[in-house]
Amino acid sequence: MMSEQQPEYVWAYPEEKPKRGRVWLIVGLAAAAVAIAVVVFWLFLRPGAPLADPASTQTPTAGASPSGSPSASAAPTETPDPPVASPEPSMTPITTPPAPSDPSVDAFRGQVEGWLDDALTGLDIVSESSGQDATSVIDTLRADAGRLAELTPPSSIESDWQDALGMYSERLNGLRSAASSGDDISVDASRGALRSLREIVGL
Structure with a gap:
Protein backbone atom coordinates (compact mmCIF):
# COMPACT_ATOMS: atom_id res chain seq x y z
CA MET A 1 0.00 0.00 0.00
CA MET A 2 1.37 3.32 -0.97
CA SER A 3 2.06 5.65 1.89
CA GLU A 4 0.43 9.07 1.76
CA GLN A 5 2.70 11.83 0.63
CA GLN A 6 3.34 14.16 3.51
CA PRO A 7 2.97 17.82 2.68
CA GLU A 8 6.21 19.75 2.68
CA TYR A 9 6.25 22.89 4.84
CA VAL A 10 8.26 25.76 3.57
CA TRP A 11 8.87 28.86 5.69
CA ALA A 12 8.00 31.92 3.72
CA TYR A 13 9.23 35.28 5.02
CA PRO A 14 7.29 38.34 4.03
CA GLU A 15 9.11 40.76 1.93
CA GLU A 16 10.68 43.48 4.02
CA LYS A 17 9.28 46.91 3.25
CA PRO A 18 11.80 49.60 2.90
CA LYS A 19 12.30 51.57 6.15
CA ARG A 20 13.44 54.69 4.40
CA GLY A 21 10.16 56.56 4.99
CA ARG A 22 10.26 55.95 8.74
CA VAL A 23 13.80 57.26 9.00
CA TRP A 24 12.87 60.52 7.29
CA LEU A 25 9.93 60.92 9.61
CA ILE A 26 12.17 60.60 12.67
CA VAL A 27 14.69 63.02 11.25
CA GLY A 28 11.94 65.58 10.49
CA LEU A 29 10.49 65.36 13.98
CA ALA A 30 13.95 65.79 15.53
CA ALA A 31 14.66 68.82 13.37
CA ALA A 32 11.33 70.37 14.32
CA ALA A 33 12.04 69.82 18.03
CA VAL A 34 15.46 71.45 17.69
CA ALA A 35 13.96 74.43 15.87
CA ILE A 36 11.30 74.90 18.55
CA ALA A 37 13.95 74.72 21.30
CA VAL A 38 16.06 77.34 19.52
CA VAL A 39 13.07 79.68 19.15
CA VAL A 40 12.11 79.29 22.82
CA PHE A 41 15.68 79.92 23.92
CA TRP A 42 15.96 82.97 21.68
CA LEU A 43 12.72 84.51 22.91
CA PHE A 44 12.88 83.80 26.63
CA LEU A 45 16.24 82.51 27.78
CA ARG A 46 18.80 84.52 25.85
CA PRO A 47 20.67 87.26 27.83
CA GLY A 48 18.89 90.63 27.72
CA ALA A 49 15.54 89.15 26.64
CA PRO A 50 12.58 91.21 27.99
CA LEU A 51 10.91 89.55 30.91
CA ALA A 52 7.20 89.16 30.91
CA ASP A 53 5.47 91.90 32.88
CA PRO A 54 3.88 90.21 35.88
CA ALA A 55 1.23 92.91 36.00
CA SER A 56 0.06 91.97 32.51
CA THR A 57 -0.39 88.34 33.49
CA GLN A 58 -2.48 89.01 36.57
CA THR A 59 -5.99 87.72 36.33
CA PRO A 60 -8.79 90.04 37.33
CA THR A 61 -10.11 89.51 40.81
CA ALA A 62 -13.45 87.90 41.26
CA GLY A 63 -14.88 90.97 43.02
CA ALA A 64 -14.00 93.43 40.25
CA SER A 65 -16.90 95.63 39.27
CA PRO A 66 -18.17 95.19 35.70
CA SER A 67 -18.08 98.93 35.12
CA GLY A 68 -14.31 98.75 34.59
CA SER A 69 -13.51 101.40 37.25
CA PRO A 70 -9.90 101.27 38.50
CA SER A 71 -9.50 99.14 41.58
CA ALA A 72 -7.83 100.19 44.78
CA SER A 73 -4.70 98.31 43.72
CA ALA A 74 -4.06 100.75 40.88
CA ALA A 75 -0.99 102.96 40.88
CA PRO A 76 -1.01 105.02 44.11
CA THR A 77 -1.68 108.72 43.80
CA GLU A 78 1.48 110.72 44.36
CA THR A 79 1.20 113.01 47.35
CA PRO A 80 2.77 116.39 46.54
CA ASP A 81 5.56 117.44 48.78
CA PRO A 82 4.61 120.16 51.25
CA PRO A 83 5.85 123.58 50.19
CA VAL A 84 9.10 124.54 51.77
CA ALA A 85 8.72 127.71 53.75
CA SER A 86 11.23 130.33 52.75
CA PRO A 87 13.39 131.47 55.63
CA GLU A 88 12.26 134.72 57.11
CA PRO A 89 14.76 137.53 56.77
CA SER A 90 16.66 137.95 59.94
CA MET A 91 16.19 141.29 61.62
CA THR A 92 19.34 142.96 62.78
CA PRO A 93 18.77 143.99 66.37
CA ILE A 94 18.96 147.72 66.86
CA THR A 95 21.21 148.46 69.75
CA THR A 96 20.59 151.70 71.53
CA PRO A 97 23.62 153.43 72.93
CA PRO A 98 23.84 153.37 76.69
CA ALA A 99 22.64 156.40 78.53
CA PRO A 100 25.42 158.82 79.30
CA SER A 101 26.68 158.57 82.80
CA ASP A 102 25.86 161.40 85.18
CA PRO A 103 29.05 163.48 85.55
CA SER A 104 30.04 165.01 88.82
Missing part, protein backbone atom coordinates in the same frame (compact mmCIF):
# COMPACT_ATOMS: atom_id res chain seq x y z
CA VAL A 105 29.90 168.78 89.32
CA ASP A 106 33.69 168.92 89.55
CA ALA A 107 34.10 167.06 86.26
CA PHE A 108 31.54 169.26 84.55
CA ARG A 109 33.20 172.40 85.87
CA GLY A 110 36.45 171.27 84.28
CA GLN A 111 34.66 170.95 80.93
CA VAL A 112 33.04 174.40 80.90
CA GLU A 113 35.62 176.49 82.75
CA GLY A 114 37.65 177.40 79.64
CA TRP A 115 34.64 178.67 77.68
CA LEU A 116 33.27 180.60 80.64
CA ASP A 117 36.65 182.30 81.19
CA ASP A 118 36.86 183.20 77.49
CA ALA A 119 33.35 184.68 77.76
CA LEU A 120 34.54 187.14 80.43
CA THR A 121 37.41 188.22 78.21
CA GLY A 122 35.16 188.46 75.14
CA LEU A 123 32.61 190.69 76.89
CA ASP A 124 35.39 193.02 78.00
CA ILE A 125 36.53 193.35 74.36
CA VAL A 126 32.98 193.99 73.14
CA SER A 127 32.50 196.76 75.74
CA GLU A 128 35.51 198.57 74.26
CA SER A 129 34.64 197.94 70.59
CA SER A 130 31.98 198.89 68.09
CA GLY A 131 30.73 197.97 64.65
CA GLN A 132 32.29 194.99 62.89
CA ASP A 133 34.91 194.40 65.58
CA ALA A 134 32.23 193.97 68.23
CA THR A 135 29.98 191.72 66.12
CA SER A 136 32.81 189.31 65.28
CA VAL A 137 33.60 188.84 68.98
CA ILE A 138 29.92 188.43 69.84
CA ASP A 139 29.56 185.74 67.14
CA THR A 140 32.42 183.85 68.77
CA LEU A 141 30.72 184.05 72.17
CA ARG A 142 27.44 182.78 70.65
CA ALA A 143 29.26 179.81 69.09
CA ASP A 144 30.80 178.97 72.50
CA ALA A 145 27.34 179.13 74.08
CA GLY A 146 26.14 176.56 71.51
CA ARG A 147 28.98 174.24 72.50
CA LEU A 148 28.03 174.60 76.17
CA ALA A 149 24.45 173.57 75.30
CA GLU A 150 25.73 170.29 73.80
CA LEU A 151 27.24 169.15 77.11
CA THR A 152 25.33 167.01 79.61
CA PRO A 153 25.31 168.70 83.01
CA PRO A 154 25.01 166.76 86.27
CA SER A 155 21.42 165.97 87.17
CA SER A 156 21.80 167.92 90.41
CA ILE A 157 22.31 171.24 88.58
CA GLU A 158 20.74 170.43 85.20
CA SER A 159 17.61 172.56 85.57
CA ASP A 160 19.45 175.63 86.88
CA TRP A 161 22.17 175.27 84.27
CA GLN A 162 19.74 175.03 81.35
CA ASP A 163 17.77 178.08 82.52
CA ALA A 164 20.89 180.20 83.05
CA LEU A 165 22.39 179.13 79.74
CA GLY A 166 19.17 180.03 77.91
CA MET A 167 19.20 183.47 79.49
CA TYR A 168 22.87 184.01 78.58
CA SER A 169 22.16 183.07 74.91
CA GLU A 170 19.28 185.57 74.73
CA ARG A 171 21.48 188.35 76.10
CA LEU A 172 24.13 187.63 73.48
CA ASN A 173 21.51 187.73 70.70
CA GLY A 174 20.33 191.15 71.92
CA LEU A 175 23.92 192.35 72.10
CA ARG A 176 24.51 191.17 68.51
CA SER A 177 21.47 193.07 67.25
CA ALA A 178 22.60 196.28 68.98
CA ALA A 179 26.14 195.99 67.59
CA SER A 180 25.00 195.33 64.02
CA SER A 181 22.53 198.25 64.06
CA GLY A 182 25.09 200.74 65.40
CA ASP A 183 23.32 201.32 68.70
CA ASP A 184 25.11 201.81 71.97
CA ILE A 185 26.42 198.51 73.33
CA SER A 186 25.90 197.54 76.96
CA VAL A 187 27.31 194.22 78.13
CA ASP A 188 25.93 194.44 81.69
CA ALA A 189 22.99 192.08 81.04
CA SER A 190 25.26 189.57 79.33
CA ARG A 191 27.76 189.73 82.20
CA GLY A 192 24.99 189.11 84.72
CA ALA A 193 23.80 185.98 82.87
CA LEU A 194 27.38 184.75 82.58
CA ARG A 195 27.94 185.29 86.27
CA SER A 196 24.94 183.04 87.05
CA LEU A 197 26.43 180.24 84.93
CA ARG A 198 29.78 180.47 86.72
CA GLU A 199 28.15 180.41 90.13
CA ILE A 200 26.15 177.25 89.30
CA VAL A 201 29.34 175.27 88.55
CA GLY A 202 31.27 176.83 91.43
CA LEU A 203 33.46 179.36 89.61
Whole structure:
Protein backbone atom coordinates (compact mmCIF):
# COMPACT_ATOMS: atom_id res chain seq x y z
CA MET A 1 0.00 0.00 0.00
CA MET A 2 1.37 3.32 -0.97
CA SER A 3 2.06 5.65 1.89
CA GLU A 4 0.43 9.07 1.76
CA GLN A 5 2.70 11.83 0.63
CA GLN A 6 3.34 14.16 3.51
CA PRO A 7 2.97 17.82 2.68
CA GLU A 8 6.21 19.75 2.68
CA TYR A 9 6.25 22.89 4.84
CA VAL A 10 8.26 25.76 3.57
CA TRP A 11 8.87 28.86 5.69
CA ALA A 12 8.00 31.92 3.72
CA TYR A 13 9.23 35.28 5.02
CA PRO A 14 7.29 38.34 4.03
CA GLU A 15 9.11 40.76 1.93
CA GLU A 16 10.68 43.48 4.02
CA LYS A 17 9.28 46.91 3.25
CA PRO A 18 11.80 49.60 2.90
CA LYS A 19 12.30 51.57 6.15
CA ARG A 20 13.44 54.69 4.40
CA GLY A 21 10.16 56.56 4.99
CA ARG A 22 10.26 55.95 8.74
CA VAL A 23 13.80 57.26 9.00
CA TRP A 24 12.87 60.52 7.29
CA LEU A 25 9.93 60.92 9.61
CA ILE A 26 12.17 60.60 12.67
CA VAL A 27 14.69 63.02 11.25
CA GLY A 28 11.94 65.58 10.49
CA LEU A 29 10.49 65.36 13.98
CA ALA A 30 13.95 65.79 15.53
CA ALA A 31 14.66 68.82 13.37
CA ALA A 32 11.33 70.37 14.32
CA ALA A 33 12.04 69.82 18.03
CA VAL A 34 15.46 71.45 17.69
CA ALA A 35 13.96 74.43 15.87
CA ILE A 36 11.30 74.90 18.55
CA ALA A 37 13.95 74.72 21.30
CA VAL A 38 16.06 77.34 19.52
CA VAL A 39 13.07 79.68 19.15
CA VAL A 40 12.11 79.29 22.82
CA PHE A 41 15.68 79.92 23.92
CA TRP A 42 15.96 82.97 21.68
CA LEU A 43 12.72 84.51 22.91
CA PHE A 44 12.88 83.80 26.63
CA LEU A 45 16.24 82.51 27.78
CA ARG A 46 18.80 84.52 25.85
CA PRO A 47 20.67 87.26 27.83
CA GLY A 48 18.89 90.63 27.72
CA ALA A 49 15.54 89.15 26.64
CA PRO A 50 12.58 91.21 27.99
CA LEU A 51 10.91 89.55 30.91
CA ALA A 52 7.20 89.16 30.91
CA ASP A 53 5.47 91.90 32.88
CA PRO A 54 3.88 90.21 35.88
CA ALA A 55 1.23 92.91 36.00
CA SER A 56 0.06 91.97 32.51
CA THR A 57 -0.39 88.34 33.49
CA GLN A 58 -2.48 89.01 36.57
CA THR A 59 -5.99 87.72 36.33
CA PRO A 60 -8.79 90.04 37.33
CA THR A 61 -10.11 89.51 40.81
CA ALA A 62 -13.45 87.90 41.26
CA GLY A 63 -14.88 90.97 43.02
CA ALA A 64 -14.00 93.43 40.25
CA SER A 65 -16.90 95.63 39.27
CA PRO A 66 -18.17 95.19 35.70
CA SER A 67 -18.08 98.93 35.12
CA GLY A 68 -14.31 98.75 34.59
CA SER A 69 -13.51 101.40 37.25
CA PRO A 70 -9.90 101.27 38.50
CA SER A 71 -9.50 99.14 41.58
CA ALA A 72 -7.83 100.19 44.78
CA SER A 73 -4.70 98.31 43.72
CA ALA A 74 -4.06 100.75 40.88
CA ALA A 75 -0.99 102.96 40.88
CA PRO A 76 -1.01 105.02 44.11
CA THR A 77 -1.68 108.72 43.80
CA GLU A 78 1.48 110.72 44.36
CA THR A 79 1.20 113.01 47.35
CA PRO A 80 2.77 116.39 46.54
CA ASP A 81 5.56 117.44 48.78
CA PRO A 82 4.61 120.16 51.25
CA PRO A 83 5.85 123.58 50.19
CA VAL A 84 9.10 124.54 51.77
CA ALA A 85 8.72 127.71 53.75
CA SER A 86 11.23 130.33 52.75
CA PRO A 87 13.39 131.47 55.63
CA GLU A 88 12.26 134.72 57.11
CA PRO A 89 14.76 137.53 56.77
CA SER A 90 16.66 137.95 59.94
CA MET A 91 16.19 141.29 61.62
CA THR A 92 19.34 142.96 62.78
CA PRO A 93 18.77 143.99 66.37
CA ILE A 94 18.96 147.72 66.86
CA THR A 95 21.21 148.46 69.75
CA THR A 96 20.59 151.70 71.53
CA PRO A 97 23.62 153.43 72.93
CA PRO A 98 23.84 153.37 76.69
CA ALA A 99 22.64 156.40 78.53
CA PRO A 100 25.42 158.82 79.30
CA SER A 101 26.68 158.57 82.80
CA ASP A 102 25.86 161.40 85.18
CA PRO A 103 29.05 163.48 85.55
CA SER A 104 30.04 165.01 88.82
CA VAL A 105 29.90 168.78 89.32
CA ASP A 106 33.69 168.92 89.55
CA ALA A 107 34.10 167.06 86.26
CA PHE A 108 31.54 169.26 84.55
CA ARG A 109 33.20 172.40 85.87
CA GLY A 110 36.45 171.27 84.28
CA GLN A 111 34.66 170.95 80.93
CA VAL A 112 33.04 174.40 80.90
CA GLU A 113 35.62 176.49 82.75
CA GLY A 114 37.65 177.40 79.64
CA TRP A 115 34.64 178.67 77.68
CA LEU A 116 33.27 180.60 80.64
CA ASP A 117 36.65 182.30 81.19
CA ASP A 118 36.86 183.20 77.49
CA ALA A 119 33.35 184.68 77.76
CA LEU A 120 34.54 187.14 80.43
CA THR A 121 37.41 188.22 78.21
CA GLY A 122 35.16 188.46 75.14
CA LEU A 123 32.61 190.69 76.89
CA ASP A 124 35.39 193.02 78.00
CA ILE A 125 36.53 193.35 74.36
CA VAL A 126 32.98 193.99 73.14
CA SER A 127 32.50 196.76 75.74
CA GLU A 128 35.51 198.57 74.26
CA SER A 129 34.64 197.94 70.59
CA SER A 130 31.98 198.89 68.09
CA GLY A 131 30.73 197.97 64.65
CA GLN A 132 32.29 194.99 62.89
CA ASP A 133 34.91 194.40 65.58
CA ALA A 134 32.23 193.97 68.23
CA THR A 135 29.98 191.72 66.12
CA SER A 136 32.81 189.31 65.28
CA VAL A 137 33.60 188.84 68.98
CA ILE A 138 29.92 188.43 69.84
CA ASP A 139 29.56 185.74 67.14
CA THR A 140 32.42 183.85 68.77
CA LEU A 141 30.72 184.05 72.17
CA ARG A 142 27.44 182.78 70.65
CA ALA A 143 29.26 179.81 69.09
CA ASP A 144 30.80 178.97 72.50
CA ALA A 145 27.34 179.13 74.08
CA GLY A 146 26.14 176.56 71.51
CA ARG A 147 28.98 174.24 72.50
CA LEU A 148 28.03 174.60 76.17
CA ALA A 149 24.45 173.57 75.30
CA GLU A 150 25.73 170.29 73.80
CA LEU A 151 27.24 169.15 77.11
CA THR A 152 25.33 167.01 79.61
CA PRO A 153 25.31 168.70 83.01
CA PRO A 154 25.01 166.76 86.27
CA SER A 155 21.42 165.97 87.17
CA SER A 156 21.80 167.92 90.41
CA ILE A 157 22.31 171.24 88.58
CA GLU A 158 20.74 170.43 85.20
CA SER A 159 17.61 172.56 85.57
CA ASP A 160 19.45 175.63 86.88
CA TRP A 161 22.17 175.27 84.27
CA GLN A 162 19.74 175.03 81.35
CA ASP A 163 17.77 178.08 82.52
CA ALA A 164 20.89 180.20 83.05
CA LEU A 165 22.39 179.13 79.74
CA GLY A 166 19.17 180.03 77.91
CA MET A 167 19.20 183.47 79.49
CA TYR A 168 22.87 184.01 78.58
CA SER A 169 22.16 183.07 74.91
CA GLU A 170 19.28 185.57 74.73
CA ARG A 171 21.48 188.35 76.10
CA LEU A 172 24.13 187.63 73.48
CA ASN A 173 21.51 187.73 70.70
CA GLY A 174 20.33 191.15 71.92
CA LEU A 175 23.92 192.35 72.10
CA ARG A 176 24.51 191.17 68.51
CA SER A 177 21.47 193.07 67.25
CA ALA A 178 22.60 196.28 68.98
CA ALA A 179 26.14 195.99 67.59
CA SER A 180 25.00 195.33 64.02
CA SER A 181 22.53 198.25 64.06
CA GLY A 182 25.09 200.74 65.40
CA ASP A 183 23.32 201.32 68.70
CA ASP A 184 25.11 201.81 71.97
CA ILE A 185 26.42 198.51 73.33
CA SER A 186 25.90 197.54 76.96
CA VAL A 187 27.31 194.22 78.13
CA ASP A 188 25.93 194.44 81.69
CA ALA A 189 22.99 192.08 81.04
CA SER A 190 25.26 189.57 79.33
CA ARG A 191 27.76 189.73 82.20
CA GLY A 192 24.99 189.11 84.72
CA ALA A 193 23.80 185.98 82.87
CA LEU A 194 27.38 184.75 82.58
CA ARG A 195 27.94 185.29 86.27
CA SER A 196 24.94 183.04 87.05
CA LEU A 197 26.43 180.24 84.93
CA ARG A 198 29.78 180.47 86.72
CA GLU A 199 28.15 180.41 90.13
CA ILE A 200 26.15 177.25 89.30
CA VAL A 201 29.34 175.27 88.55
CA GLY A 202 31.27 176.83 91.43
CA LEU A 203 33.46 179.36 89.61
